[in-house]
Amino acid sequence: MPASALESSEPMLAENQVRSLLAPFELDLTAHQVGQLLTYLELLLRWNRSSNLTAVRTPEECVTRHFGESLYLTRQVALRGSNLDIGSGAGFPGLALKIALPNLATTLLEPVGKKRAFLKEVVRACQMESVEVRPERLEEFAERHLLPGVGTASLFHSATSRAVGGLDHLIPTALRVLKPGGHLCLWLGRQQSRALTEGIPGLAWRPAIPLPLSESREILVGVTGPGT
Template identity: 40%
Template sequence: MIPSDDPALRAELDAGLHTLGLAPMLAGPLLVYLDLLARWNRTYNLTAIRDPREMVTRHLLDSLAMVPHVAGVPTLADLGTGPGLPGIPLAVALPGLQVTLVESNGKKARFLREAVRTLRLANAEVAESRIEAVERPGAFAAITARALATLSDILAAGGHLPAPGGRLLAMKGLRPDDEIAALPPGWGLVAVHPLRVPGLDAERHLVVVERT
């Protein structure tokens, strides 16, 4: 059974969207994305999570939990996006957000291009590149990364991409106080937002860092 044919999975996604205060109409394109991810994952091993219900919680809803903190941001680079997380769910939920999906792995980049085409995401593009090789300095209002590296490592690779006053929105599990204390010169902490992910019994935080 493909994910979109599973009524229990659809109900779980619907409930999660409701809890996050997001429109129920998002379930349709999100399930198309999940179908595509599950199908490609059987051949290309794009994510270690293979159970579609776990994908709903740990991929879709986890990514969408940061929507309130991205709403109003015009341009976002999703660094080391893998199969498009959080970038593709954010692009689906926020049509006014222009998302650049940065991924150096060729198989994952091919999947990303297929996902953008299938979902007709006019507000998403794929940059098949290492993060530090993306030659668009100052081009983004914000950059994000999900379970990629330490805050310092993310900024070392992608710190050239945010515009003046631009921000890093880093998705983390436990509050990373040691990483915050080790922020490189020129960057300062703005906020740490606890995130509640429906169905996930684990701590999640969004760390907001700004160029000082």
């Protein structure tokens, strides 16, 4: 469904307003990509009235907190190949990254049916290709994905996760589905980030990336070693 056909009581934003809100994140987006973000935004606000996809309610805050913070990773890490988004929820960061990086093959893991339906609608409305929405949790997906004889070709170049609990279990499981030299990218609170940077075998953490417009949130990126 095109953005213009959506009915919403919330005031929508124009392209120049979106660009202004995203200016602190120093993104280089085409007019087509901003149009996709606006379509995504209208769907998010519309579905949120009945499905409670996000606690963020205003278009402006959705742009900065969801799109801006998700897309800021593209200024810091050169993502390529394939990305696994863990616990996608409303699609952040996975689907937002897909808009900025249309050639990034994307797999979204989301066990909640209503959220999966929303993700599929965004993919359809934004005319995205090479996106797979799957119902498994990470542990289930890893077991099915790592069958004997599959080989490293099926592993991912990167994995992303935002606002997902159980990181002590998530991180070692995510490492199993990453290629050597792959990136694990986590959106975290600063205190949570600092607690994680100590000794995880097979993972080298980069310095944390502070997020613009936030005093407490950052992105933590780990790179897998050859023996992971």
